[in-house]
Amino acid sequence: MKTIEMPKMGDTMEEGKILRWLKKEGDPVKKGEFVAEVETEKVNIEIEAFTSGVLRKILIPAGKSAPVGAGIALVGAADEPLPSDMNNLVTANVMSTQKSGAASTSTSVTASTNGISQTPIASTMTAAAQGRIFISPIARRLAQEHNLDYRSIQGTGPNGRIIRMDIEAALATQKRAVPAAPAPTYIEPALEPVTAITAETEVEIPLTSMRRAIARRLSQSMQTAPHFYMTSVIDTGKLAALRQQINEYAAKDPSPVKVSFNDLIVKAVARALLRIPQMNVSFAEDRILQKKQVHIGVAVALEQGLIVPVVHSADQRGILEIARETQRLAEAARAGKLRPEELSGGTFTVSNLGMFDVESFTAIINPPESAILAIGAITPTPAVVDGQIVVRDRMKVTLSSDHRAIDGAIAARFLQEVKRLLEEPLGLLI
Numbered sequence: 440m441k442t443i444e445m446p447k448m449g450d451t452m453e454e455g456k457i458l459r460w461l462k463k464e465g466d467p468v469k470k471g472e473f474v475a476e477v478e479t480e481k482v483n484i485e486i487e488a489f490t491s492g493v494l495r496k497i498l499i500p501a502g503k504s505a506p507v508g509a510g511i512a513l514v515g516a517a518d519e520p521l522p523s524d525m526n527n528l529v530t531a532n533v534m535s536t537q538k539s540g541a542a543s544t545s546t547s548v549t550a551s552t553n554g555i556s557q558t559p560i561a562s563t564m565t566a567a568a569q570g571r572i573f574i575s576p577i578a579r580r581l582a583q584e585h586n587l588d589y590r591s592i593q594g595t596g597p598n599g600r601i602i603r604m605d606i607e608a609a610l611a612t613q614k615r616a617v618p619a620a621p622a623p624t625y626i627e628p629a630l631e632p633v634t635a636i637t638a639e640t641e642v643e644i645p646l647t648s649m650r651r652a653i654a655r656r657l658s659q660s661m662q663t664a665p666h667f668y669m670t671s672v673i674d675t676g677k678l679a680a681l682r683q684q685i686n687e688y689a690a691k692d693p694s695p696v697k698v699s700f701n702d703l704i705v706k707a708v709a710r711a712l713l714r715i716p717q718m719n720v721s722f723a724e725d726r727i728l729q730k731k732q733v734h735i736g737v738a739v740a741l742e743q744g745l746i747v748p749v750v751h752s753a754d755q756r757g758i759l760e761i762a763r764e765t766q767r768l769a770e771a772a773r774a775g776k777l778r779p780e781e782l783s784g785g786t787f788t789v790s791n792l793g794m795f796d797v798e799s800f801t802a803i804i805n806p807p808e809s810a811i812l813a814i815g816a817i818t819p820t821p822a823v824v825d826g827q828i829v830v831r832d833r834m835k836v837t838l839s840s841d842h843r844a845i846d847g848a849i850a851a852r853f854l855q856e857v858k859r860l861l862e863e864p865l866g867l868l869i
Contacts, residue, residue, distance in 0.1 A: 440515035441490045447507045448479055448779040453575055453602050455479050456504040456648060462494045468514055480652030482782060483775045493517045574601040581606045649744045657803050664841040668801050671854050673861050675817050675832045678703060681864045689759055701791045702762040704814060706867050707860040708789055709733045709753035715853040719786050721807040722844040736785035736805060737765055739772045746772050747805055749785040793817060799835040809841040
């Protein structure tokens with residue numbers, strides 16, 4: 440009997456929610472075949488079986504969550520008996536999905552060819568006695584932000600690891616323990632009646648994993664990264680002419696593609712990062728990590744939230760290749776078919792709201808990156824050229840930078856280079 444475990448599908452993933460099972464108990468399962476659809480913080484994805492056999496038992500039902508590494512189903516031969524303590528095994532796995540500190544009754548499941556071995560999860564107190572406390576980076580950061588001593592918290596993650604849910608539960612308990620302030624003795628003046636909020640005046644929308652991740656990560660970014668902003672106005676006359684020429688050429692290609700202004704901006708940003716590598720960095724507390732690769736995240740707005748698929752090695756791709764890749768990633772994002780590797784590894788992000796007629800805006804940095812470029816709409820604007828007032832198509836771009844890793848002069852040089860490449864776009868081709 441072998442165990443299908445909740446896979447880790449991203450650097451920050453701690454748990455996944457089973458949206459639906461694609462197989463029923465008793466169905467045959469082939470290695471590599473999809474068995475369930477899982478909701479993570481960033482994307483919904485189908486997970487595959489890493490062994491063949493019969494789906495003997497579902498340990499985590501649809502609608503429930505499980506931490507990374509937890510057993511979610513058992514696969515074995517059709518006539519192979521289930522473990523004798525099947526009820527305890529199911530109960531232990533379901534309990535691991537609850538936001539409770541009672542981890543002492545949970546078990547971790549290890550796959551073997553002869554049966555299911557169960558090993559009690561080590562408590563945090565045991566780990567502390569050995570001089571080590573196992574805690575996820577997100578949980579540690581959340582505890583530090585709230586000055587919470589996590590050493591006495593009992594973890595519910597794999598092997599007793601303290602995870603985000605444990606910290607949130609401890610904070611909620613701490614908040615309830617604070618005594619309420621005494622009621623004021625003064626008499627409030629009469630006020631006009633206020634309409635009570637009822638089901639008739641509002642709709643309660645539960646947060647999805649994606650929306651929770653957006654709220655957590657962007658709050659973390661604004662609280663920890665000191666943002667500073669720079670705006671530049673770019674003349675797009677030559678850029679528009681180049682785009683038209685490229686699209687006329689691409690229309691005759693065996694696999695035609697339409698190049699957008701955003702594709703040209705992604706190329707310009709990638710080229711500028713090569714020339715100003717001090718912008719292609721992330722902050723890591725006691726050091727700055729300068730990236731050797733240029734991976735550009737392209738923000739895509741979905742109904743359920745913002746998602747940032749990544750154009751990997753954008754500096755090494757031609758404009759047509761970038762156009763095909765951004766189009767493919769956007770379509771996959773809207774269809775919920777992005778793979779974890781297509782959402783990770785970004786070193787810089789471009790966020791474009793020009794198509795919504797937004798003239799300019801400031802964007803929040805997408806951690807662990809250190810900068811993001813916000814693109815506004817191209818609008819006809821009066822400008823002075825050779826002493827004459829003329830109307831030119833111009834675009835405002837705003838750079839948000841993390842001052843812990845990037846100084847103002849570096850950011851200004853980078854923005855100047857992006858402007859030069861977009862105003863003299865022949866440089867994107869040579």
